């Protein structure tokens with residue numbers, strides 16, 4: 290329904306430009322930081338001042354959100370003195386969107402002048418040490434759909450965005466992770482802040498036990514159905530990336546376990562922890578300039 294067939298990009302440079310021009314002509318905000326809010330995490334945009342909100346349905350070439358917990362609004366405004374743009378709701382492969390559409394907003398951010406992308410998501414914990422409600426700083430990811438050719442950069446490469454073969458060994462900024470770790474100490478969050486590897490699966494079903502065991506063997510600490518395409522496209526076009534994954538459930542690795550994961554539970558845990566996430570993200574945003582100035586974080 291939403292997709293054009295094949296793996297080629299279905300968005301032209303003209304489409305990206307049109308959307309960018311449309312936004313630039315309607316807002317005076319010129320964000321340097323973009324935040325993608327994961328399932329149930331839309332309230333990350335709540336503290337923004339001088340807010341200007343655009344429903345996705347009004348923005349040319351933008352997909353619309355179809356998943357509960359994803360409001361479907363682009364919010365511009367100022368947070369801690371920094372001009373930001375928030376995606377209240379993201380797009381997923383399982384909604385029927387091509388990965389080109391899923392990642393469309395990331396290239397819009399680039400054209401708007403954004404330099405740093407902060408991605409958040411809800412995920413299932415695979416690492417035995419993780420508890421429900423833990424916040425995982427994403428150290429690295431595994432692009433499982435990418436292994437099977439479902440990759441946002443398949444098709445002709447547009448050099449105006451980036452190179453044909455981008456390096457992904459430094460996908461998540463070390464400096465931003467260090468800053469976030471320092472912040473978690475200051476906020477006294479260390480007993481629920483972790484670091485780990487996020488794995489993307491296409492969804493929409495949650496994992497079987499055999500799949501979950503396989504992912505754990507592969508070195509995944511958490512699993513979700515998003516984020517990796519956005520991060521890949523962001524790295525391709527030279528954005529600095531930081532990612533937070535909220536562990537909303539423990540993935541079943543044992544056939545004797547009775548609990549059954551569901552999206553309502555995911556949203557409930559997201560809401561429960563959203564304020565802590567908000568505090569971390571806001572403090573990080575307040576301090577991003579320290580990195581640009583090459584200063585230490587404290």
Ligand SMILES: O=P(O)(O)O[C@H]1O[C@H](CO)[C@@H](O)[C@H]1O
Pocket residue numbers: 326327328356379381409410411412492513514515516551552555
């Ligand atoms: O990754 P986000 O968008 O936070 O959402 C996560 O939550 C949903 C499942 O409950 C899936 O969409 C999964 O990817």
